[in-house]
Amino acid sequence: MSEPVIGVFALQGNVREHLAMLAEVGVEGKPVRRPSELDAVDGLVLPGGESTTMGKLARSFELFEPLRKRIADGMPVFGTCAGMIMLAEDITGGIAGQETLGGLDVTVRRNAFGRQVDSFEADLDFAAFSTPYHAVFIRAPWVERVGRDVEVLSTVSEGPDAGWDRAGPEAQHSRIVAVRHDRLLATSFHPEMTGDARLHGYFADLVRDH
Template identity: 55%
Template sequence: MTLTIGVLALQGDVREHLGALESSGVQPIPVRRPAELEVVDGIVIPGGESTAMSRLLGVFDLYDPLVSRLRAGLPAYGSCAGMILLASKILDTRADARHLDALDITVRRNAFGRQTESFETNLQFAGITDDDGAEPMHAVFIRAPWVEETGPGVEVLATVESGPATGRVVAVRQENVLATSFHPEVTGDLRVHQFFIDMVATA
């Protein structure tokens, strides 16, 4: 049976995630309504603008249904703004911004700086690049967050290895929820999406 994985389609890198999922062999669907959320086996929350996305979750009556499904164990993957929305605590955000409280992490919004300070680097990613001969993951950071604190149930999958942000946590997993600070959907490297698909398949 082909998995159906939704991409929250309110704002951000929706098209890029849909394309990456389709290229990875699953059935992707954009999710804008509660009825669409009900039929997915997993959900991707894309990069974009986290405060705008939190507001639109309310406008489209998706906030409560999404929180409910996440609490019931729906697998989720968030990239960049998606990581922010999945977090339990957000630093440097608006007072009225809501989050989904699906990962026991504290994130700092726009931690790497403004758009002009976006950068690219290579990372080691646990479960992906630790196989013999595996290539490092080329990661693109665009106004990205980083993880300042992790709870006891959170596994750190990747950290920045060089530069002023050396040691900062940029990929985590807690049970069925995965998040990255960077944007694998823009590089053509499908390994993070496949990693998430494998999580959905075994959930």
Template identity: 50%
Template sequence: MLIGVLALQGAFIEHEKMLRSLGVDTVQVRLPGQLDKLDGLVIPGGESTTMGKLMNDFGLFEPIREKAENGLPVLGTCAGMIMMAREIAGSSQPRLGLMDISVERNAFGRQVDSFEADINIEAIGEEPFRAVFIRAPYILGVDGNVQILARHGDKIVAARQGRFMVLAFHPELTRDNRLHKYFLENMNI
């Protein structure tokens, strides 16, 4: 199994370490040709506007969208969630638009408002997941066959639609590999 991690900016190294701890081979993706032969792709957190600009500069939007529409499972965390949304509130920034969700950027506040919280994610077990929220977005609404996986209070912070999964927080910054494992086991990889 080979999982690509978009490595333009953000927490891509941490995702690689988490995936390797699960016995998965990884490759950093910076160019379209690096998408070939992947069994899945992770779009990490970072800054979504910068990530979008770099994805555009390196010609990654259409190749990623095409691979995803043809069966490539994709996990997006934080900024990755923003990139995967069909709609971003108040923004026309470039995005992949892979999931029938609308998101609010920096919805929990600025960098100084970052926090950790225990959230319940039934799909990975009874033990709460200690989520790290850094300038985190959240999902304003879902359409189609989007399955809500978790909320923090009344805010949707994790969802899945077919082979795609998004998280508003950073599981790669914890020692808990349950969400990466869930992605690998349940996204038809």
């Protein structure tokens, strides 16, 4: 069986960093900006960025509906930060009329942990790994609801106080920051910024097994 080719949505976000991580785990990565490039990949990374802008750019480049169709047809996708928002079936804290690609049965709160100044790092217990994963959170979302078939891979119990204050009195002691549903993987944080390629390797194996 030949090695898969994994695309990186390249209209916004840390494209080069994700491509470098894919290369580190021995997978060919390609930038995706148009439908013909999407047709040539076996899986896709949706990087961090600004989720509303990503949706608008995907529309402008006639990539939105092809992306939605590939996801519905079963293409493996790894969404990070804004990419997690793009995969979510439902969002809170978004702007009026904000679109998502959907496919992942979760509700995600946009900018849940606060603004850029509220960025933080944390060592996470991760279901797929035997040692902690060091995660970088920048204007990060969190998952407020998971569907019945969604696996929670990691939670965080720290972060800026502002994020917990906005959650109200019902706030939990931890927040869901990584999930998987079959072929769809999503994290609140930026795995391309840590130097730890394990999540990209995990996704590459998911694509291989698809």
